Amino acid sequence: MKNLVALCILFGFVPAVWAGGYAYTIRPxxxxxxxxxxxxxxxxxxxxxxxxxxxxxxxxTQVKSVSFSGWVKMLSLQLEASGQxxxxxxxxxxxxxxxxxxxxxxxxxxxxxxxxxxxxxxxxPNPQALQAAKRYAVSRAEAQRYAAEGKLNAQSxxxxxxxx
Amino acid sequence: xxxxxxxxxxxxxxxxxxxxxxxxxxxDWKKAAETVKKVQKANAEINEPxxxxxxxxxxxxxxGAAPLLDNPAVQQYVNRIGRWLALQTDRPDLPWQFGVLxxxxxxAFAAPGGYVFITKGLLAQMNSExxxxxxxxxxxxxVLRKHHLQAIKKGARTELLSDLANDAIQSNGGxxxxxxxVSAGTEVYARGLDKNDEFEADRMGVxxxxxxGYDPYGLPAVLQTLQSLNPNDxxxxxxxxxxPALADRLNLxxxxxxxxxxxxxxxxxxAPRFMQALGAGKK
Numbered sequence: 402m403k404n405l406v407a408l409c410i411l412f413g414f415v416p417a418v419w420a421g422g423y424a425y426t427i428r429p430x431x432x433x434x435x436x437x438x439x440x441x442x443x444x445x446x447x448x449x450x451x452x453x454x455x456x457x458x459x460x461x462t463q464v465k466s467v468s469f470s471g472w473v474k475m476l477s478l479q480l481e482a483s484g485q486x487x488x489x490x491x492x493x494x495x496x497x498x499x500x501x502x503x504x505x506x507x508x509x510x511x512x513x514x515x516x517x518x519x520x521x522x523x524x525x526p527n528p529q530a531l532q533a534a535k536r537y538a539v540s541r542a543e544a545q546r547y548a549a550e551g552k553l554n555a556q557s558x559x560x561x562x563x564x565x
Numbered sequence: 566x567x568x569x570x571x572x573x574x575x576x577x578x579x580x581x582x583x584x585x586x587x588x589x590x591x592x593d594w595k596k597a598a599e600t601v602k603k604v605q606k607a608n609a610e611i612n613e614p615x616x617x618x619x620x621x622x623x624x625x626x627x628x629g630a631a632p633l634l635d636n637p638a639v640q641q642y643v644n645r646i647g648r649w650l651a652l653q654t655d656r657p658d659l660p661w662q663f664g665v666l667x668x669x670x671x672x673a674f675a676a677p678g679g680y681v682f683i684t685k686g687l688l689a690q691m692n693s694e695x696x697x698x699x700x701x702x703x704x705x706x707x708v709l710r711k712h713h714l715q716a717i718k719k720g721a722r723t724e725l726l727s728d729l730a731n732d733a734i735q736s737n738g739g740x741x742x743x744x745x746x747v748s749a750g751t752e753v754y755a756r757g758l759d760k761n762d763e764f765e766a767d768r769m770g771v772x773x774x775x776x777x778g779y780d781p782y783g784l785p786a787v788l789q790t791l792q793s794l795n796p797n798d799x800x801x802x803x804x805x806x807x808x809p810a811l812a813d814r815l816n817l818x819x820x821x822x823x824x825x826x827x828x829x830x831x832x833x834x835x836a837p838r839f840m841q842a843l844g845a846g847k848k
Contacts, residue, residue, distance in 0.1 A: 422793075437830075457782070457786060459780050459782055459826075459830055459831065459832070460782050460822070460826075460830075474819075475782060475785070475786070475789070476785060476789075476815055476816075476818070476819035478789070479789070479792060479793075479812075480789055480790065480792060480793035481793060482793050482794070482795060514629075514630055514631060514632070515630060515631065515668065515670070516630055516631050516666070516668050516670040516672055516684065516754075516803060517670075517799075517802070517803060518755040518803055518806070519755075520630050521627075521630055521751055521752065521754045521755045521803075522751070522752050522755050524626045524627070524629040524630035524751055525626070525629045526622065526625035526626050526628075526629050526747070527625055527626075527628040527629040527632075528625050530625070530628035530629070530632060530633055531621065531624055531625045531628055533633060534624075534628065534633055534640075534662060534664045535662060537637065537640040537641050537644045537663075537664070538644060538648075538660070538661070538662050539641070539644040539645050539647075539648040540648075541648070541652060541657070541658075543645065543648070544645055544648035544649040544651075544652060545649070545652070547645040547646075547649065548649045548777070548778065551694070551833070551835050551838055552833070553649070553777060553778035553779065553833070553835075554778045555653060555776060555777065555778055556775050556776050556777075556778060556828070556829055556832070557776070558772050558775045558776050558826075558828075558829065559772070560768070560769055560772050561768040561769075561771070561772060561821045561822070561825065563764070563765065563768050563821065
């Protein structure tokens, strides 16, 4: 696994989901050969089928088990809780020094601050921090430039009706 | 002239008499008039500068609860993504302000007027820019639809909101009513928004992300990850308490998104840029 991570970083490629996570189907689920609706259906997995998660592509998740591999609708799966309460590891937890459990170190050191229910109810304003945050605000032009740099193309999509 | 005067006085007396009579009938017209005035005030909408003023106070309170993450590159990255998404909405020119809070709790907050914060704990659960976009777009939707203001109204702070709407509250001078209102607004995070407002922000959020050119399944992917976290962990306690069940949110998104994003099947998730921006690539 470590080698895989090293390789991915070396080649500048980072898969959306690291291998190693498991999930189970929450309903009868068609296993497709390719990640699209009219691709060949390989089999139908019964509910509670345990699969290994390989990667996600839009609404599809690539999965495998000892007896099959293919693509299923992402939302037909529920990810299994891993040992540390987190699927896989994207490297960010370590980077940000996020503990698997417990509160942040800042909470421990100050003893008062934090985002629990009680702490939010008793929080005091911090106008200096707000001014500091404002320094990072981005202009319309800069947002557009950065989107173009990422080759993002704005789409025209209506809001979902929510069944109304 | 004198005759006219008398007529006026008589008319005034005549008008006053029925009031006196009704008073005797235990109807307090003065009080009733005040009530009507209050109801009218309650329905007065607060305008955009007032909304921003309130949001700024709430944002300041949030930053009193948790500090900003001391990482300018990450702060700027999140602002770039957030502002681009906000440009895809009908309120593109609010003073949109995004920030990452240095806290391990897994949560995100939106305040009126365009303030959006996510914790580093939530950021660490994400795998791509599309996932970040989905979460930011969900929070942006709360601002667009003024869900927070609705929650403050429900919290019986209608009168203070009315004072704000009627310009009785000024920002400078430390009006104690504004302080109260801001406190009430901050307490909303401990209580949570209306369940249906959360569902609405989910279905608006996936559309705003797609409008920005992102894979719209970023938000459900994050929700799916959160579903795999240990619900007994203190870092997810408040987020779980103040939001509808993840299974319900995912189920609704599944139904509503199914077949809807046919034209957006292959939009990018920009996972490499996300990892690079957050510095993970250097490790």
